[in-house]
Amino acid sequence: MFTFMNKDDHKKSPELFENVVEGLKKIYRTKLLPLEQHYQFHDFHSPQLDDPDFDAKPMILLVGQYSTGKTTFIRYLLEQDFPGIRIGPEPTTDRFIAVMYDEKEGVIPGNALVVDPKKQFRPLTKFGNAFLNRFQCSTVNTPVLKGISIVDTPGILSGEKQRVDRGYDFTGVLEWFAERVDRIILLFDAHKLDISDEFRRSIEALRGHDDKIRIVLNKADMVDHQQLMRVYGALMWSLGKVLQTPEVARVYIGSFWDQPLRFDVNRRLFEDEEQDLFRDMQSLPKNAALRKLNDLIKRARLAKVHAYIISALRKDMPSVFGKDGKKKDLIKNLGQIYDQIQREHQISPGDFPDLKKMQELLVHHDFTKFHPLKPRLLEIVDKMLAEDIAHLMAMIPHEDISATSEPRVKGGAFDGVQDTVSPFGYKRGEGIDAGHGEPEWIVSKERYKYDAMFDTLGPIDGKLTGAAAKSEMVKSKLPNSVLGKVWKLSDVDKDGMLDSDEFALAMHLIEIKVNGHDLPTELPEHLVPPSKRGF
Incomplete structure (x- = not known):
């Protein structure tokens, strides 16, 4: 009577957790740990997890x-x-x-x-x-x-x-x-x-x-x-x-x-x-919650397989006579039991524990004290993997957004990764950073060469059209997508044409890219032509 009430109970929505780590603690204690304890998982594989394992x-x-x-x-x-x-x-x-x-x-x-x-x-x-x-x-x-x-x-x-x-x-x-x-x-x-x-x-x-x-x-x-x-x-x-x-x-x-x-x-x-x-x-602190989640999934899969192995060994043990002989046979033929479980439950071979190690560990256990299969415990773990884990996975991107964007590992040698102050910082004075902090515009060093090119391209009122500039820029053999980016960075006044300063800048950026350096999304202040610094 009133069985419909029980059915509704099973369809409860996934629990709400304060954060991913708290969620992992709760689902481990309430859903996975009972399965591990029932089938002596900790004696064979890994000790029970405690709160410090999740908080570390x-x-x-x-x-x-x-x-x-x-x-x-x-x-x-x-x-x-x-x-x-x-x-x-x-x-x-x-x-x-x-x-x-x-x-x-x-x-x-x-x-x-x-x-x-x-x-x-x-x-x-x-x-x-x-x-x-x-x-x-x-x-x-x-x-x-x-x-x-x-x-x-x-x-x-x-x-x-x-x-x-x-x-x-x-x-x-x-x-x-x-x-x-x-x-x-x-x-x-x-x-x-x-x-x-x-x-x-x-x-x-x-x-x-x-x-x-x-x-x-x-x-x-x-x-x-x-x-x-x-x-x-x-x-x-x-x-x-x-x-x-x-x-x-x-x-x-x-x-x-x-x-x-x-x-x-x-x-x-x-x-x-x-x-x-x-x-x-x-990146480790940022990805720590995901790693713990991944490790718990691996542990749950192993715990399920372990439950099938232990219950299969218990099922095949005689109730009275010939226990020792049967135990030796079962250990010897453990590979066959693996194959049978694999076929019956469609489990990947990679989810099974190492055969030789498992055989060594089983020698020291009394098979008659193993428990038979308890489907309810396995159902709880399956539901945990299908619902709770998915819910925690969905929480991870939100935690990443709410966390500070600054690297959480800093100090010591890691300060060198973000060194933007000293001239010895990574790639300082190279590529796009060349000329930073210098009194002279870096492009001026090759200006005579770029001005000669500019004059041969037939400027009109001191400016080159897109078609004229393109005829020279494509000689770099860079893809159009890159040259388009160079154009956008160089056309500082956004008038659809390049004057001599902007053309010199475009050629400088092309040289940076050809030499194997990346281009910025925005033009750094030290590369803006002096004549355009009011824009």
Whole structure:
């Protein structure tokens, strides 16, 4: 009786959330967490998420063999030392160091860090004291860390050093961080491209997070231009074998320290690459909500598949005799169970957990304690993915608009990205910026050449028609769309003709574009002809 009332209840509109992060917390706790707990998801894959996981600033994880410049890279970003810093040619960073913002500078040891309810590191307790003794947080008062946090990792060993056991699950810790960070930077030394066994295992632990990986070929100033080309090619070949992806991640070439460049022939390349990398890092706070949303979707898909696997194993277990034998058979034939679930529920093979790892974990569990399939829990997660996630996705653009347009990562080396004051700012004095702050109009330097052209084009009353100017401008072979932009910028008085000043300006802009620089949307003040500065 009154069943229609229940039907209406199920058709409730999606919940309203204060912001994306609060929404993610709520739907995780109320809709996804019950499914994870019911099928022991946390024992197999990833620990339960807490509020600090959602509230945390974007994190960058640095991974690389020893002496590739990871710690120096952090110092270069911050433009200052941080507590616990050690730099040298041999493995000096023997611990995981989370470099985070705080007004008071200091070091928080690992055991204290994992009990801090405001930090997201509580689940790391499972790696034991051997790890916690080699884990610390260095707090630094710098504006850079107001927008991001950085995790420095122990230098990955090679050769004989690999045989020394670290005493904890190093790749397991890397996997934990990889799942939670926003960016993974793999650093390579231009002199040391060999990928050791431990480094190979570490890179394999990062699989599934390809979208977060960026590669830095560091210390590139230590080799000349020809050697650098060879090194780059060798690196791409090695990475293709290890990452096993059709497209290798973006590689940034540079020398990230504050010392003179040994070979400065590639100086401009290093500057361009640094700008690209820094802009990528500056985008992290803006994209943090989207990354958390994406990670929750991936987690929900894995939790669903995990529920199907666990319930299938429970269903096939005998109730009384032969449990041990059956358990061994089920683990051995887990691949067949994967295939069956894939066919029955139309699930992509990429959504399934690693087969070998799952088999290893299942050995330690009692299958009779697994729960049978509970469709209601899966329906709630499906509805969450279809409605709540879509609703949160729609909120992200509005949050972006309401947020300030200024970059949220600033200070330290990032100030150089926006340096419009000193003559050493990126591309200062080049292209469209040439002549800025100079007393003389920059176009005057080539004026004699442009005036000679102007006179040959038959000006009428000191002005060229569009057709006359076009006959000279098209010789640049630039597309009409670009030449149209040049015309609009040069016709300062908007009379549809070009006088000698405006024609000289047009030719100057064409030269800027031909030399590989971009044109502005509006004419900068220093390029306005002196005769037109009253317009």
